[in-house]
Amino acid sequence: MNDPDTNAFAVFDEPVLAGDPFDPNSTRNAPLNDLAHNLAATRFNVDLDYLEVLSSGTKTITHPAVAGLGAAVAMFAAKYATNASSDDQQLVDLTAFGLGEAPFAIAIALGVATSPGMPVVTNTDGGAWYATAYSRSGELRVGAKATIGASNLAATGMTYGWLVFKAPPATSGALLLDWDPAAGALTLAKGKWRSDRQYLLVAPDGSPFGFAMGRTIDLNNGAPKSWRPDGTSYAPVPSTLKSFLPFGTYGGSDLGGETTGAAMSYGGSGSAPTAVLVQAP
Amino acid sequence: MTDQLSFEGGVFKVIQGGRTVMGSDRRHVTLLPSANDFGTIAAPQNIVLNYPDVTKGWLYNWRARSVRNPGLPGYSLGEIGDGYIAAYAQEWSDTAVLAAAPAGCNFFAARVRISRTGAPSNTWIGNTILVKPPTGEWIPFSGSVLLEEMLGLCRAFSLYIDGSGNLVRHMQQSVSVGPAYTGNNVIGWAAGHSNASLGYLGATGAPAADGNQHDGGEWTYDGTVTTGPVGLPIFTDPATMHTNYTYSVNDPFTPSWGGYCRRISGDARETIPAGLTDGSGNIVVGGAAASVTDHTNYASTYSIDIAGKFGRAA
Numbered sequence: 001m002n003d004p005d006t007n008a009f010a011v012f013d014e015p016v017l018a019g020d021p022f023d024p025n026s027t028r029n030a031p032l033n034d035l036a037h038n039l040a041a042t043r044f045n046v047d048l049d050y051l052e053v054l055s056s057g058t059k060t061i062t063h064p065a066v067a068g069l070g071a072a073v074a075m076f077a078a079k080y081a082t083n084a085s086s087d088d089q090q091l092v093d094l095t096a097f098g099l100g101e102a103p104f105a106i107a108i109a110l111g112v113a114t115s116p117g118m119p120v121v122t123n124t125d126g127g128a129w130y131a132t133a134y135s136r137s138g139e140l141r142v143g144a145k146a147t148i149g150a151s152n153l154a155a156t157g158m159t160y161g162w163l164v165f166k167a168p169p170a171t172s173g174a175l176l177l178d179w180d181p182a183a184g185a186l187t188l189a190k191g192k193w194r195s196d197r198q199y200l201l202v203a204p205d206g207s208p209f210g211f212a213m214g215r216t217i218d219l220n221n222g223a224p225k226s227w228r229p230d231g232t233s234y235a236p237v238p239s240t241l242k243s244f245l246p247f248g249t250y251g252g253s254d255l256g257g258e259t260t261g262a263a264m265s266y267g268g269s270g271s272a273p274t275a276v277l278v279q280a281p
Numbered sequence: 282m283t284d285q286l287s288f289e290g291g292v293f294k295v296i297q298g299g300r301t302v303m304g305s306d307r308r309h310v311t312l313l314p315s316a317n318d319f320g321t322i323a324a325p326q327n328i329v330l331n332y333p334d335v336t337k338g339w340l341y342n343w344r345a346r347s348v349r350n351p352g353l354p355g356y357s358l359g360e361i362g363d364g365y366i367a368a369y370a371q372e373w374s375d376t377a378v379l380a381a382a383p384a385g386c387n388f389f390a391a392r393v394r395i396s397r398t399g400a401p402s403n404t405w406i407g408n409t410i411l412v413k414p415p416t417g418e419w420i421p422f423s424g425s426v427l428l429e430e431m432l433g434l435c436r437a438f439s440l441y442i443d444g445s446g447n448l449v450r451h452m453q454q455s456v457s458v459g460p461a462y463t464g465n466n467v468i469g470w471a472a473g474h475s476n477a478s479l480g481y482l483g484a485t486g487a488p489a490a491d492g493n494q495h496d497g498g499e500w501t502y503d504g505t506v507t508t509g510p511v512g513l514p515i516f517t518d519p520a521t522m523h524t525n526y527t528y529s530v531n532d533p534f535t536p537s538w539g540g541y542c543r544r545i546s547g548d549a550r551e552t553i554p555a556g557l558t559d560g561s562g563n564i565v566v567g568g569a570a571a572s573v574t575d576h577t578n579y580a581s582t583y584s585i586d587i588a589g590k591f592g593r594a595a
Contacts, residue, residue: 036313039385039593043305049312049590051390082413082430101322102419104390104590115424116393116414130427134418135392143415147430184284186295186303195284195297200310202594203301211594213387215439215451216424220372222433222457222513229424243433243460243513245340250361261460261510264433273424273441276388276594278310281300 001032002176008032009176009189011044046171046189053198053280054097054166058159061089063121063129066146066153085146087129092162095138105140107133108161112210112229113278117145117217119226119234121156125149126238130226131158140164147236161209163200163280168192198280208277218270225266229275235266312390312592317383319448322419325394325586326379328450332428332436332581333373335456338512339575340365364522366403366577367512368433371456378447383591389442391589393422399582403516405431410581419588425451428583433457433513436581448589459510516577 002009003024012031015038019026024033031038035045042048066085091107107114114120114133121129126149131142140162146153171190178187186195193199210229217226223237243261287294294304301307320326342363382389396417401410414426425439439451 036317037384039311039313039383040595041385042311042593043308044303045311047314048309049314049592050309051312051592082408082432088415102392104392105421107421113423116420116422116426130413132414132420132426134415134420136418141418143418145413179286184297186286186297193303195295195302197302198300199302200594201302201307202310203307206301212424213594214424214441214443217427217437217439217453219435219437219453219455221370222431222435222455224427224430224435224437226425226427237432241432243457243510245342245460245511245514262458264457278594281302 001029003032006033007046009044009046010035010042012038013041013043015041044188044193046192049168050193051165051200051280052168053163053200054103055092055094055164056162056198056280057092058161059091060157060159061091061142062155062157063087063131063144063146065155066127066129066148068125068127068149068151068153070150082145082147084148087142087144087146089142091133091140091142091160092164093139094164097164097166099137102135102137103140103164103166105133105135105162105164106211107131107140107142108163108209109158110228110230110232112275113212114160115212115216115226115229117226118228119236120144120158121153122234122236123149123151123153124238125151126236126241127151127153128234128236129153129156129158131160133160133162135164149236149238165200200278200280202276203279203281204277206279206281208279210275211278212273212275214273215270216273218266218268220266220268220270221262222264223266225268225270227270227272229273231272231275233272237265239263239265241265308593308595310388310592310594312388312590313383313386315590317591319380319389319391319589319591320587322392322588325588328379328585328587329398330438330450330452330581330583330585332452332454332583334578334580335434335454335515336369336371337515337575337577337579338367338369340367340512340514342514363517363519365514366516366575367459368456368515368579369512370458370510371454373454375452376449378449379587380448382442382446382448384446386446386591386593387442388592388594389440389448389589390592391422391440391587392419393426393440393588394419394586395426395428396584397428397581398584399580401577401579401581403577403579405434405515405579406513408432410434410579429581433515434579438583438585440587448591450585457513459513515579 010032014028016027019028031042035047109120116132117130119128120131126147129144129146131144133142171192173190212229217224225235227233241264243264284297287296292306295302395414397412410429410431413430422440425437427437429436435455437453443449
């Protein structure tokens, strides 16, 4: 429906089945001119930003090997560390687009949109790489930190995808709907939306990836557990790692007799966040 | 044909180049106009996160060696003590509403820029508490981020639209359970030494049956824990929290550092310092209450810039 008075153009589900179907301001047509209160019923509105894709692609980033402790991780073990190694690499050069600011972007790994610090390379005894995508003017990068576990973490190539979005275009022309048979392209709302562009969709088919809509990390007992949007999870601190008090030394002799406490691993009851499956076909 | 407007099975689709770009069985992820923004890159919303200090007590690790002087009635005694700041188990969280999301919004396209404006004052089990994610950079944000991760200490920040339709920030801080408490203010004994023989200085006459040298020690804690785990030893300072004595029998005992616990066997020749007896004259345990002055502060403060757009993905 469109409203010549306001230049509004929208495709929507009628939120209530009451009111004059031909009145742009009737209750059933509320999504047309009152977008902010009827977003759930709106399928298309000329004022919305449809997250048009400016750049997309994939790149394999190899996170370096991290030497393990060679022994069970433990308190006071000098090498057990949670910020032991750093890795920072460019995911995509965006200078050609002349963006004046850090663009909104999504980095994709392991089939899901990465939340900051998502575990991407993991082993079972405490070693892992945690990746955070971040954007600058002219580039999207992946910064990663590692934890060290008992065993080595091999250098691992991780394929990252990216979607960088552009600001919605200004409207141009007067056509609300135009079909160009030669180009096979549908244009809606004065050029605001075109079928030959890529947009982010919630889609039931194709190759969607999960996007988290809630908390992805829970803490318990001094340890974290991370959930990816697909429900998989990773808790780095192994249950074999237990707090203890070393009895100490005297004259260079270890007095032995450490008192071992409880496991320092995550023992909480967090759960995976709700997530939507999206894609940009 | 590749490019088409399709209406099949009650489903309308716009297909181009094999891509279903629009359809009545799928929705765009949509963002509201910029008038609804919660901060922009040029003018971000700023929030401050104050993570509290951890709950703390102290521990004291005392070790001793007694050596009989062969053929002589005397013996020498050495003692070492190390005080530790200890952290008790803690599960802390805080949630605050930043804004009511516009009606129907369940999606927040956010970029977040993190900086730590107040760092913990001391190391944690020997390691500096670093900020885990990149700082001063715009991070596309969904879900949560682990701001600090140490052995036994984690801090997380989450930003999301909750079930009530509010944009909320969630802070969480967790400290691990410490080692087990084993009773009698004594945590562990050196192998081969019983409670009674620890620090045994030897009786007049024949050397002790188990040799001339006795090593041992104990952990004591601040007395606020009567059952269950004690704190994690998170910090010690060799310059101010370490003592090292050697002296010979009957030397008057003069502690030079803030009080401590010690255990000495009863011996006819031992002058037991006043206040260190347990009433029986044999075993002296922590007669003077040990204490450790805590100069540490593990609080962290973060400044978070947010540039976000409300929208819907469903």
